[in-house]
Amino acid sequence: MNDRSPTRHGAPDDVFVAHGFEEKLVNLGEIDMNYAEAGSPTKPALLLLPSQSESWWGYEEVMHLLTDDFHVFAVDMRGQGRSTWTPGRYSLDNFGNDLVRFIDQVIGRPVIVAGNSSGGLIAAWLAAYSLPGQIRAAFAEDAPFFASELTPKVGHTIRQAAGHIFVNWRDFLGDQWCVGDYEAYLKAMRNSEIPMLRQVPLPDEAPQNLKEYDAEWARAFYDGTVAQTCPHHTMLAQVKAPVLVTHHFRLIDPTTAGLMGAMSDLQAEKAMELMREAGVKVDYVDAPDAPHIMHALEPERYVGILRDWVSTLPQA
Amino acid sequence: MNDRSPTRHGAPDDVFVAHGFEEKLVNLGEIDMNYAEAGSPTKPALLLLPSQSESWWGYEEVMHLLTDDFHVFAVDMRGQGRSTWTPGRYSLDNFGNDLVRFIDQVIGRPVIVAGNSSGGLIAAWLAAYSLPGQIRAAFAEDAPFFASELTPKVGHTIRQAAGHIFVNWRDFLGDQWCVGDYEAYLKAMRNSEIPMLRQVPLPDEAPQNLKEYDAEWARAFYDGTVAQTCPHHTMLAQVKAPVLVTHHFRLIDPTTAGLMGAMSDLQAEKAMELMREAGVKVDYVDAPDAPHIMHALEPERYVGILRDWVSTLPQA
Numbered sequence: 001m002n003d004r005s006p007t008r009h010g011a012p013d014d015v016f017v018a019h020g021f022e023e024k025l026v027n028l029g030e031i032d033m034n035y036a037e038a039g040s041p042t043k044p045a046l047l048l049l050p051s052q053s054e055s056w057w058g059y060e061e062v063m064h065l066l067t068d069d070f071h072v073f074a075v076d077m078r079g080q081g082r083s084t085w086t087p088g089r090y091s092l093d094n095f096g097n098d099l100v101r102f103i104d105q106v107i108g109r110p111v112i113v114a115g116n117s118s119g120g121l122i123a124a125w126l127a128a129y130s131l132p133g134q135i136r137a138a139f140a141e142d143a144p145f146f147a148s149e150l151t152p153k154v155g156h157t158i159r160q161a162a163g164h165i166f167v168n169w170r171d172f173l174g175d176q177w178c179v180g181d182y183e184a185y186l187k188a189m190r191n192s193e194i195p196m197l198r199q200v201p202l203p204d205e206a207p208q209n210l211k212e213y214d215a216e217w218a219r220a221f222y223d224g225t226v227a228q229t230c231p232h233h234t235m236l237a238q239v240k241a242p243v244l245v246t247h248h249f250r251l252i253d254p255t256t257a258g259l260m261g262a263m264s265d266l267q268a269e270k271a272m273e274l275m276r277e278a279g280v281k282v283d284y285v286d287a288p289d290a291p292h293i294m295h296a297l298e299p300e301r302y303v304g305i306l307r308d309w310v311s312t313l314p315q316a
Numbered sequence: 317m318n319d320r321s322p323t324r325h326g327a328p329d330d331v332f333v334a335h336g337f338e339e340k341l342v343n344l345g346e347i348d349m350n351y352a353e354a355g356s357p358t359k360p361a362l363l364l365l366p367s368q369s370e371s372w373w374g375y376e377e378v379m380h381l382l383t384d385d386f387h388v389f390a391v392d393m394r395g396q397g398r399s400t401w402t403p404g405r406y407s408l409d410n411f412g413n414d415l416v417r418f419i420d421q422v423i424g425r426p427v428i429v430a431g432n433s434s435g436g437l438i439a440a441w442l443a444a445y446s447l448p449g450q451i452r453a454a455f456a457e458d459a460p461f462f463a464s465e466l467t468p469k470v471g472h473t474i475r476q477a478a479g480h481i482f483v484n485w486r487d488f489l490g491d492q493w494c495v496g497d498y499e500a501y502l503k504a505m506r507n508s509e510i511p512m513l514r515q516v517p518l519p520d521e522a523p524q525n526l527k528e529y530d531a532e533w534a535r536a537f538y539d540g541t542v543a544q545t546c547p548h549h550t551m552l553a554q555v556k557a558p559v560l561v562t563h564h565f566r567l568i569d570p571t572t573a574g575l576m577g578a579m580s581d582l583q584a585e586k587a588m589e590l591m592r593e594a595g596v597k598v599d600y601v602d603a604p605d606a607p608h609i610m611h612a613l614e615p616e617r618y619v620g621i622l623r624d625w626v627s628t629l630p631q632a
Contacts, residue, residue, distance in 0.1 A: 029416075030445040030554065091545040093405075097413040100345075101447060104420065129346040131417060220545075228544050229407040229536075238346065 010085040011177075015211045019057045020064075021074075023082060028101045030089075034082035035075040035106070038063040044136075044316055045107050047099070048074040049115030049122050051293055052221070053169075053213045055081030058116075061299040066306075073107060075099070077122070079214035085176060090220040092230040096125040103134045110316055114139035114306060116295055117262060118221075121148065125230065127280075128238040135241045137313050139306060142248040142292050145271035146232050147263040150224025153233040155267040158221055161259040164194050166218035173215035182206040196253055196260055236274035242281040244309045245272055248290040262292060283309055326401040327493075331527045335373045336380075337390075339398060344417045346405075350398035351391040351422070354379040360452075360632055361423050363415070364390040365431030365438050367609055368537070369485075369529045371397030374432075377615040382622075389423060391415070393438070395530035401492060406536040408546040412441040419450045426632055430455035430622060432611055433578060434537075437464065441546065443596075444554040451557045453629050455622060458564040458608050461587035462548050463579040466540025469549040471583040474537055477575040480510050482534035489531035498522040512569055512576055552590035558597040560625045561588055564606040578608060599625055 009032070021036035036056055046066065048059045056074040063072050076083035077095050086094070099122065103111055110133055115123035120143025127138040146152035147161045158166070172185035182205070192198050220226040247268050250261025263271070272282045285305055287294070295302040325348070337352035352372055362382065364375045372390035379388050392399035393411050402410070415438065419427055426449055431439035436459025443454040462468035463477045474482070488501035498521070508514050536542040563584050566577025579587070588598045601621055603610070611618040 027448055029447045029450075088547045088550050089409075089545050091407075091409065093407065093409050093413070094545060097409070097416070100413070101416070105447070131345045131421070132343055134345075225544055228541055229405050229410060231404045234404050 010079075010082060010214065011212050016082060017208060020060055021057075023056075025082070026102065026106055028098055028105065031078045031084035031086060031098060033075055033078075033084075033098060033102055035073055035102075036063070038067045038072040038074075039070050041071050043069055043071045044310070045109055045111040046070040046072045047103065047107065047111045047113045048072060048295075049077065049099075049113065049119030050074075050080060051115075051117035051119055052217055053080075054116070054119075054209050054293065054296070055212050057081075058209065058293065058296040062295050062303055065299060065303045069307075073102075073111075075102065076212075077119075079217050081212045085214040085216075087175060087214075087216060090214075090217050091226050091228070092121060092125055092235075093129075095122050096129060099126055100130050100134065104131065110134060110136045112136045112139070112310065112313070114141060115143070116141040116293055117143060118148065118217075119143075121145070121232075124239060124243065124275075125235055127241040127243060128235045136316060137242040137244070137310075138239070139244040139246075139309065141246050141295060141302070142262045142290070143245070144262040145236065146267040147259055148221055149227050149232055152267075153231070154270045155264050156259040158224065160257075162262075163222050164192060164197055164258070165189070166222045169215045169218035170222055173210075173218070175216040175219060176214055182210075193256075194253065194258065195255055196251075232271070233274060236271050237278050239275045239278050239280050242283075242313060243275055244283045244285070244305075246285040246287055246290070246294070246305060248287050248292055248294060250288065283312070326395075326398060326530065327528050332398060333524060336376055337373075339372075341398070342418065342422055344414055344421065347394045347400035347402060347414060349391055349394075349400075349414060349418055351389055351418070352379070354383045354388040354390075355386050357387050359385055359387050360626070361425055361427040362386040362388045363419065363423065363427045363429045364388065364611075365393065365415075365429065365435030366390075366396060367431075367433030367435055368533055369396075370432070370435075370525050370609065370612070371528050373397075374525065374609065374612040378611050378619055381615060381619045385623075389418075389427075391418065392528075393435070395533050397528045401530040401532075403491060403530075403532060406530075406533050407542050407544070408437060408441055408551075409445075411438050412445060415442055416446050416450065420447065426450060426452045428452050428455070428626065428629070430457060431459070432457040432609055433459060434464065434533075435459075437461070437548075440555060440559065440591075441551055443557040443559060444551045452632055453558040453560070453626075454555070455560040455562075455625065457562050457611060457618070458578045458606075459561070460578040461552065462583040463575055464537055465543050465548055468583075469547070470586045471580050472575040474540065476573075478578075479538050480508060480513055480574070481505070482538045485531045485534035486538055489526075489534070491532040491535060492530055498526075509572075510569065510574065511571055512567075548587070549590060552587050553594050555591045555594050555596050558599075558629060559591055560599045560601070560621075562601040562603055562606070562610070562621060564603050564608055564610060566604065599628070
């Protein structure tokens with residue numbers, strides 16, 4: 001009956017480093033989910049979801065800033081950080097259902113969820129598909145609506161956008177880092193057919209967050225299997241809680257017509273239109289000067305936007 | 317916060333007919349699940365899962381036979397019977413997670429799960445991936461392990477097996493019955509390239525169970541998307557509860573080398589080997605003379621097998 005203690009199955013133990021909050025592990029059935037907690041159970045519950053190739057500790061500074069006013073939970077999704085790696089099983093539906101279980105088993109009350117990039121997609125997924133009463137509101141921080149699908153209903157496809165990076169992770173890091181050739185990845189990026197990608201500053205050694213990440217995620221996005229049974233337009237049309245959308249740096253590359261950034265203006269507009277037609281309040285913050293991972297790189301700005309929006313929500 | 321009452325979204329209301337047990341509906345977030353209940357909460361909980369294109373009431377006779385000794389729940393999965401149809405979203409992971417929620421919200425204690433055909437796959441899914449403590453044991457009644465995958469690790473593919481039927485449902489019934497040409501389906505079956513399929517007796521009018529079924533299921537199986545993020549060999553290797561496998565009529569068609577029946581002997585053996593390697597007890601009943609849907613066509617035989625096996629399980 002699966003009454004074992006949770007254990008870690010992912011990157012080798014010697015990959016990990018200590019952080020400023022205690023890490024805990026909960027057995028959710030298929031995976032053990034790693035998370036950190038800050039603040040008090042007397043405050044509103046807030047669940048933070050990292051971006052692809054990030055881990056929970058990308059929110060460490062944000063957690064310090066929010067600790068007096070929220071009960072904050074920051075998690076590693078399956079395949080991220082210290083949560084279980086699940087070969088062959090990376091999908092929006094599996095990411096989302098892990099969190100349905102986490103909210104049910106660990107948080108135990110309605111929660112505001114905020115996720116960045118793929119985490120923003122998962123925040124929208126939860127607003128659409130979680131158990132009744134679990135989600136108070138969802139913050140999609142620069143989420144790639146449509147632009148992370150292989151055959152989106154609207155606009156750029158994953159292979160006209162972030163797929164140019166993901167294909168290199170797929171090929172040169174590989175499923176569960178089976179290739180693990182970071183130098184070949186650097187070389188491929190520096191020789192990219194996309195002029196702007198060639199200019200992205202990259203560290204000479206694999207950064208900590210990447211080492212903790214199962215690069216099969218990148219293949220699942222590049223191949224489109226991650227959203228194969230979760231078309232974004234279907235999901236967005238079923239959102240049942242208020243949503244905040246922020247939209248950061250983006251540009252249509254004049255040399256390729258490809259998308260630099262999480263989603264195009266057209267895609268953001270269409271996503272919000274579908275959610276509003278579903279009957280929920282959707283707020284929008286246009287931040288074209290902001291980096292994709294605002295919560296980690298500009299934590300005070302991120303926290304200001306989050307607080308302003310939360311102040312407009314109905315009480316729990 | 318999705319506090320609406322459950323509503324039905326599937327086949328037109330006038331399709332449905334009354335049955336011998338009261339039908340109930342529970343809001344699970346994305347879908348409303350239809351189910352019927354028999355027996356007493358003082359008895360062991362038993363969850364029954366229909367086969368593809370079947371509805372809960374295929375178990376009606378079985379429910380009468382078990383009502384004194386079990387608390388029986390028989391459900392319609394998404395896209396079956398009176399449960400919600402979910403275009404674009406039929407997958408083993410979504411079917412399984414619906415039941416994780418149903419067990420959590422409605423049954424509320426450890427359960428024995430028994431499913432036929434695709435329902436048997438889902439029983440195995442639950443034994444592998446549900447929340448800790450939810451599943452006491454799983455009965456896979458003639459389940460198409462491997463043989464319902466597009467690229468199985470072992471043996472026949474879906475297109476060398478039941479796919480010969482599903483492709484006709486896909487083409488002539490269509491997603492949500494958008495085509496709905498049952499006569500064209502009959503004609504295609506009677507002209508099948510598979511000699512044995514031409515001899516399957518089929519009613520002149522669409523049977524009740526088929527009319528209640530979203531034929532997009534058939535496309536999801538034929539195209540392989542239903543198991544895209546749930547490889548069977550990965551799932552079987554993670555089973556955490558005792559399993560009963562029954563194996564009914566099957567034959568390798570000498571004219572095509574294709575599989576008639578749910579799975580080949582090789583596939584049944586490999587499935588059981590993987591589950592045993594996972595550390596669980598696996599019982600096997602070889603019933604080559606039995607019809608695929610034994611629980612509906614030979615309910616007393618089915619109940620005898622079920623009772624014998626349950627008597628060997630550890631107490632709840």
